[in-house]
Amino acid sequence: MYALVDGNNFYASCERVFNPALRTQPIVVLSNNDGIIIARSNEAKAMGIKMGIPAFEIKHLIKSQKVIAFSSNYALYGDMSQRMMQIFGDFTPDVEIYSIDEAFLDFKGFELTKLRQMGLNLRKKVDKYIGIPVSVGFGPTKTLAKIANRIAKKHMKDGVALIDTAYKIEKALKMTAIEDVWGIGRQHSRFLQKNQVKTAWDFTQLPQDFIRKNMSVTGLRTQMELQGIACIPMEYVPPAKKAIRTARTFAQATDDYEYLAESIAGFAATCGQKLREQKSAANLLTVFVRTNKFDHNKPYYANSFTIQLPATDSSIVLIKAAKEALKIIFRPQHHYKKAGVLLSGLVPAQNRQLNLFETGTDVKHKKVMQTLDLLNKKHGYRLMKFAAEGRFGAWQLQQTYRSKRYTTRWDELIQIKL
DNA sequence: TCTGGGGTCCTAGGACCC
DNA sequence: TCTGGGGTCCTAGGACCC
Numbered sequence: 001m002y003a004l005v006d007g008n009n010f011y012a013s014c015e016r017v018f019n020p021a022l023r024t025q026p027i028v029v030l031s032n033n034d035g036i037i038i039a040r041s042n043e044a045k046a047m048g049i050k051m052g053i054p055a056f057e058i059k060h061l062i063k064s065q066k067v068i069a070f071s072s073n074y075a076l077y078g079d080m081s082q083r084m085m086q087i088f089g090d091f092t093p094d095v096e097i098y099s100i101d102e103a104f105l106d107f108k109g110f111e112l113t114k115l116r117q118m119g120l121n122l123r124k125k126v127d128k129y130i131g132i133p134v135s136v137g138f139g140p141t142k143t144l145a146k147i148a149n150r151i152a153k154k155h156m157k158d159g160v161a162l163i164d165t166a167y168k169i170e171k172a173l174k175m176t177a178i179e180d181v182w183g184i185g186r187q188h189s190r191f192l193q194k195n196q197v198k199t200a201w202d203f204t205q206l207p208q209d210f211i212r213k214n215m216s217v218t219g220l221r222t223q224m225e226l227q228g229i230a231c232i233p234m235e236y237v238p239p240a241k242k243a244i245r246t247a248r249t250f251a252q253a254t255d256d257y258e259y260l261a262e263s264i265a266g267f268a269a270t271c272g273q274k275l276r277e278q279k280s281a282a283n284l285l286t287v288f289v290r291t292n293k294f295d296h297n298k299p300y301y302a303n304s305f306t307i308q309l310p311a312t313d314s315s316i317v318l319i320k321a322a323k324e325a326l327k328i329i330f331r332p333q334h335h336y337k338k339a340g341v342l343l344s345g346l347v348p349a350q351n352r353q354l355n356l357f358e359t360g361t362d363v364k365h366k367k368v369m370q371t372l373d374l375l376n377k378k379h380g381y382r383l384m385k386f387a388a389e390g391r392f393g394a395w396q397l398q399q400t401y402r403s404k405r406y407t408t409r410w411d412e413l414i415q416i417k418l
Numbered sequence: 419t420c421t422g423g424g425g426t427c428c429t430a431g432g433a434c435c436c
Numbered sequence: 437t438c439t440g441g442g443g444t445c446c447t448a449g450g451a452c453c454c
Contacts, residue, residue, distance in 0.1 A: 035421055100454075185453080338422095
């Protein structure tokens, strides 16, 4: 049996841990630049605030304090996540961290009759040590565990649901709408509904060749998983990323080349840091820019350019290439709203292919990069930067409502008055 | 004034090889 | 009348996830 454990309204719940007065208030968490809604407390959901809507649509609610808004505080959420995952490891050694707020737990070899109690204990422990409410769903496959988790969240008062018999599988599948199945997104659920497939149960009754033809092998896998045949294995060690991207939407659109060049340099440096963290080197670097896609009064322009590199993990080389690529796609007549850098063709840094005319720059850069990473790790995120990134941090995020980084900064520790 | 960020996998089609 | 068989690699686009 697998369990899927996830934090309820995770980001919103993190904010509540350090501000208990908010426990009964409707709260929302905003994306970078305070752009859209990315998390809501149950109270906010009940008010009809939808996931992903632009923040300005509920500005009146935020202003009048009917809803408390937070800018996203990833330092806090990331740290809370790590603490939560650590607790999971007390219940089984086989934990797959699936996202910032959820994990699959493998309970093979455990007695079925004890699982429910195990789930309850886990909830209790996470609540006591971390202060985040979680839901636990058990099932014979990952996809069924996901469904159990959903049922736990929606229908079980104690937050735990177990799907362990053929009868319960059928019952659970019949009460799950097709669009709520893990692996079936908007396009496919629309297509399936047109074909009279309304629930997860209906989906399990479809002929295999129909699914294979219209939804490829991934659809087939989902069907088997729903039928109780596990075919999505656990992944205990996160595989190295195959692509690394850093991109931002600017608070204000800009036609300033220098501003854009400094942001791009910053994105390239951030990508480089992520690259070195996973000990990879990149063969390709893509720069992309685009104007505001919502502004229909101005012509839309989006473009990208990819540069081939001798496999490198040096931010110096990356920044240089990024600036070259930007020069090629920059058009002075446009106002740019979003830009980014993408590294791909990643290989292990250890056994990268050397260029025939290798000059040894990477060897020279290696020590500089190591020192840079060490200093930033020890003394503060991005304390040391490249001159190319600019001195002004012009592309800094707008974060009007950010809470303190309670768990990762000495000067922002929570204070208690006695 | 105002709309996020970061990933993965699969397939079809083109270009190429013998 | 009529044009083989068997592959690989790469990329763009579409689907999905959080």
